[in-house]
Amino acid sequence: MSRNLYVTRSPRVAARKLGDEMMIMSGHDSTLFTLDEIATIIWEASDGSTPLDEIVARRICTQFEVERDEALADAESLVEGLAGYGILLISCEPLTGPKLLRQVKP
């Protein structure tokens, strides 16, 4: 993929791992989300400083039989979707400051 994305969890959510799934409660409207096992791995690795493609390569492709490009495309689609709900922040640069590609303002 062309972009180098960085992702981090929104501090506004409540979240807890339940088995291999992640339960996430939106701080905006109390909507409850659950992430499946693979999405949970990405969520947990979303520290704002590790590029998404590195997360996919190290955490997904090593555990699941999936092509890296395919996995990265799916991961980008996932994080874009979660960012749309305001529960994940994404940026083209490490998320140590406010340079967000998509601001959390649902």
Added chain:
Amino acid sequence: MSALMQEMSAKALGLGIPLSAQLDLTYRCNERCVHCYLDHDDHGEMTASEIKKLLDELATAGVLFLTLSGGEILLRKDFFEILEYARALSFCIKLKTNAILIREAEAEHIRSLDVDSIQVSIYSHRSEVHDAITKVQGSLERSLDAIRFLKAQGLKVIVADVLMQQNTRDYPSVRALAVELGAEFTLDPTITPKMDGNRSILNLNAGSSTLQEVFRDQALVGSVEEFCAPPAPARANDLDALPCSAGHTACYISPYGDVYPCVQFPLPSGNVRRQRFADIWQHSAQMNEVRSIRLRDLTGCPSCAHVSACTRCPGLAYMEGNMRGPSIQDCEKSFARTGIPSVNLLSRTGHVPKLVQIQGSPTIASTFPA
């Protein structure tokens, strides 16, 4: 409860995870509500650092939904320090408060921490009634002002009313007030005994005729026909059901670190000052005893017409003397709802039915005083 929430609760049950917990930060209070089940002295509350350690343990154990209650939580000078710590651990937090100490600044601070909801106790729309219940003059006005401050911050507020003899006619107006304020409304029809076992405050409970009226208020219950319908016959697996979530996916921790299955089920099961929370949750004999109970193990209930739809609280039963026994307050609610007396209600009055299933005989129903 949403289908997703039900699914997650079932998963938590299967995994033995305490999905929700109530932590009372203090029993001290700036009100003296006539129906309160607590004493208001400080017998040695956990310090902020003890609470933070506990919060770490609760997060590790899997608690997502955390209710911070009391007493009045804002009486703790370190309340916001604790709240900030809890939010940093990603709990979904509900606050229960009388809100007297919440002004603009506190409301803004709460908003900044993304608290899920704030439940505020309002017992009447009339200050002379509310203030007489709280024994604090001006408390209604203070609490309503606080709700306005909280709503101005865009927060979710729940107005919680408790039905008692002092305010039986007021709940529709409290509900209307909640709507006007943009808050949700909840009504609890049950006064619970004091945690030390003292049952004297139960005489504040609204009578059964009031309960009958409340249970037929469409605005509260939705379809009255459905809500008050005779209970469906028990299905084969009903008797294998769990009485409630207490001790299964929920628990309560007192300001002194005592762990109970629920705030309404004060069965001492361990203390987090002496043991790790996970050890208490997983291994305490008391918790495991609670977990072993199925509806078929209860006294009277397996043969009761209400078994499939009963709201029996095991904690109230425990406080009546037997966690496997009846909760007569819930039997009375089932009767007020359907007009059909429960097996245990009949047993108490000496009219034990010969038939296992009693189907709504007006004669039987009329034997119970309204």
